[in-house]
Amino acid sequence: MRTRSHEPIVWSLFGAGGVFAALLGTMLVLIIGILVPMGLGFGPDAMHYDSLRSLFGHPLPALGLAVVISLFLFHGAHRIYHTLHDLGIPASKRMMLACYGSAAAGSGVALLLAGMLVVF
Amino acid sequence: MTPAPKTYVRPMNRWWMRHPAYRRYLLREGTSVMVAAYALFLLAGMVCLVLGETAFNLWRGFLQSPVSVIFHLAALAAFAFHAWTWFKVMPLTTPPLRFRGRPVPDRMIFRAALWAWGIASLVLLVLAMRFL
Numbered sequence: 063m064r065t066r067s068h069e070p071i072v073w074s075l076f077g078a079g080g081v082f083a084a085l086l087g088t089m090l091v092l093i094i095g096i097l098v099p100m101g102l103g104f105g106p107d108a109m110h111y112d113s114l115r116s117l118f119g120h121p122l123p124a125l126g127l128a129v130v131i132s133l134f135l136f137h138g139a140h141r142i143y144h145t146l147h148d149l150g151i152p153a154s155k156r157m158m159l160a161c162y163g164s165a166a167a168g169s170g171v172a173l174l175l176a177g178m179l180v181v182f
Numbered sequence: 183m184t185p186a187p188k189t190y191v192r193p194m195n196r197w198w199m200r201h202p203a204y205r206r207y208l209l210r211e212g213t214s215v216m217v218a219a220y221a222l223f224l225l226a227g228m229v230c231l232v233l234g235e236t237a238f239n240l241w242r243g244f245l246q247s248p249v250s251v252i253f254h255l256a257a258l259a260a261f262a263f264h265a266w267t268w269f270k271v272m273p274l275t276t277p278p279l280r281f282r283g284r285p286v287p288d289r290m291i292f293r294a295a296l297w298a299w300g301i302a303s304l305v306l307l308v309l310a311m312r313f314l
Contacts, residue, residue: 130224
């Protein structure tokens with residue numbers, strides 16, 4: 063039986079995560095960490111519990127957030143896995159499991175939480 | 183059995199000290215640590231949001247702290263550097279693009295990506311100001 067490489071799958075997830083991080087990451091961090099806390103362009107009630115619960119009670123924003131988190135995690139896992147190899151920690155089956163496994167676990171949690179935000 | 187010949191193996195210790203390009207490469211790859219860390223930070227926010235108002239106010243209150251501001255400034259630099267380098271290598275990662283039979287120049291792809299970055303950021307900002 064021919065063994066197939068897992069590389070196309072993880073590269074796609076890495077690439078998609080890279081595109082999301084590049085296009086949206088900067089503004090996401092700027093809004094959440096700088097503009098909202100400092101009240102620049104946002105009122106003092108921005109990002110409060112009630113407004114976020116109602117926003118993420120809709121399936122599309124909840125799923126969107128979970129997908130962004132998941133792709134960021136896979137992007138990080140892939141690059142960390144390969145860069146650790148460059149830094150002298152060999153790319154082994156165990157390292158692969160640790161990197162992509164934790165990304166998959168985090169994605170599962172994110173999707174579960176998104177579901178809970180929509181249902182409850 | 184003859185012993186294995188002693189071949190020269192180039193030492194790789196501290197290879198990043200040898201050339202500025204190697205350090206830029208490590209810095210670029212290092213942004214992924216911040217991308218993953220930020221995903222975990224958002225995930226923590228999601229957990230708090232599910233747990234309830236008290237838990238979420240802790241997460242929301244942390245945003246107000248100096249530690250959070252420093253973390254976010256570092257994250258901002260990492261994401262911006264990631265975006266810049268990601269778009270820089272885009273001509274190498276996209277399939278060969280053609281426009282009216284001619285190959286699209288690399289700097290056009292880079293410029294289009296920068297425009298996409300700006301437009302996506304603006305759209306996200308407008309949506310956030312409308313819905314947050």
